[in-house]
Amino acid sequence: MADxxxxxxxxxxxxxxxxxxLARAVDxxxxxxxxxxxxxxxxxxxxxxxxxxxKAIGAMVRPSDDDEEGEGGQIDKRLVLAGVxxxxxxxxxxLRRRRRRRR
Numbered sequence: 218m219a220d221x222x223x224x225x226x227x228x229x230x231x232x233x234x235x236x237x238x239l240a241r242a243v244d245x246x247x248x249x250x251x252x253x254x255x256x257x258x259x260x261x262x263x264x265x266x267x268x269x270x271x272k273a274i275g276a277m278v279r280p281s282d283d284d285e286e287g288e289g290g291q292i293d294k295r296l297v298l299a300g301v302x303x304x305x306x307x308x309x310x311x312l313r314r315r316r317r318r319r320r
Contacts, residue, residue: 270305
């Protein structure tokens with residue numbers, strides 16, 4: 218038995234709202250799984266992680282107290298940061314290579 222108390226125009230408006238919500242949801246899903254966007258989010262995440270590592274290493278590396286000019290500490294800090302950068306790059310390349318092999 219049909220519900221006659223429902224206005225056809227109200228039903229049409231409800232259907233249209235539902236259609237718009239569904240269209241937005243599909244657009245959001247398409248945006249999330251877009252390979253370009255996925256790669257961009259991965260790159261941003263990698264940069265954030267590298268920044269955290271650099272900050273952590275930088276906090277651990279201090280100029281030595283017996284070094285009068287502090288240059289020894291700066292050289293050590295640069296070497297450590299270069300090593301961390303190299304490790305991040307190598308890790309990214311290895312992960313990229315593994316992903317290509319899976320395809």
